Amino acid sequence: DAKTTQPNSMESNEEEPVHLPCNHSTISGTDYIHWYRQLPSQGPEYVIHGLTSNVNNRMASLAIAEDRKSSTLILHRATLRDAAVYYCILRVTLSPWAGGTSYGKLTFGQGTILTVHP
Amino acid sequence: DTAVSQTPKYLVTQMGNDKSIKCEQNLGHDTMYWYKQDSKKFLKIMFSYNNKELIINETVPNRFSPKSPDKAHLNLHINSLELGDSAVYFCASSPHLDKRHTGELFFGEGSRLTVL
Numbered sequence: 001d002a003k004t005t006q007p008n009s010m011e012s013n014e015e016e017p018v019h020l021p022c023n024h025s026t027i028s029g030t031d032y033i034h035w036y037r038q039l040p041s042q043g044p045e046y047v048i049h050g051l052t053s054n055v056n057n058r059m060a061s062l063a064i065a066e067d068r069k070s071s072t073l074i075l076h077r078a079t080l081r082d083a084a085v086y087y088c089i090l091r092v093t094l095s096p097w098a099g100g101t102s103y104g105k106l107t108f109g110q111g112t113i114l115t116v117h118p
Numbered sequence: 119d120t121a122v123s124q125t126p127k128y129l130v131t132q133m134g135n136d137k138s139i140k141c142e143q144n145l146g147h148d149t150m151y152w153y154k155q156d157s158k159k160f161l162k163i164m165f166s167y168n169n170k171e172l173i174i175n176e177t178v179p180n181r182f183s184p185k186s187p188d189k190a191h192l193n194l195h196i197n198s199l200e201l202g203d204s205a206v207y208f209c210a211s212s213p214h215l216d217k218r219h220t221g222e223l224f225f226g227e228g229s230r231l232t233v234l
Contacts, residue, residue: 034222036223038161041228042227042228043122043208043210043225043226043227043228044161044208044210044223044225045225046222046223046224049222085159087161105151105163105166105174106163106223107163108153108160108161108162110159110160111159
């Protein structure tokens with residue numbers, strides 16, 4: 001499985017933007033870049049995903065490098081509720097688009113612990 | 119309504135016992151998963167079922183046996199519990215993967231298993 005590398009921890013102040021980096025130099029052409037976060041004592045929560053183009057949703061933005069070897073999750077205005085472990089994951093697809101079904105699995109790394117200060 | 123629900127939320131038991139954790143999803147998804155999060159907080163996939171068929175089995179000991187009676191349920195049965203089985207077990211589900219869906223996972227809140 002292609003692996004990702006993230007900083008162990010980052011800190012931010014409330015209402016400031018946060019840029020969470022992720023390196024995935026061994027990404028393959030059909031791997032989607034997924035971001036999840038895990039708040040304390042909760043299950044992981046989907047944040048955003050993308051393939052090649054930058055993506056925006058109500059939670060965050062995802063900026064993907066042109067060579068796809070890195071990406072950045074952007075929280076535009078951090079709140080205290082954004083304090084969590086953020087996981088950058090490559091979605092491995094098996095038999096993609098080959099006329100049959102494809103099953104992906106998420107392999108979680110250690111993630112980045114984001115601390116948000118009031 | 120909770121999308122992915124697991125029971126029990128907490129389970130404390132003795133070594134050697136057999137226990138089960140149940141999972142149900144009301145999202146109409148085809149695929150369900152079990153993940154284990156150990157004390158170091160690493161999340162590892164254990165099993166995945168698609169429409170009641172086992173599709174991922176990640177070198178998990180035979181003591182762990184998943185059972186999917188229908189595509190909305192995936193239960194995890196553990197025989198002869200060991201100390202190292204203590205962890206938080208997360209159930210998840212995702213829609214069928216095709217060109218429209220890249221299959222984001224929806225996780226339950228976890229079941230904390232403590233083996234004494």
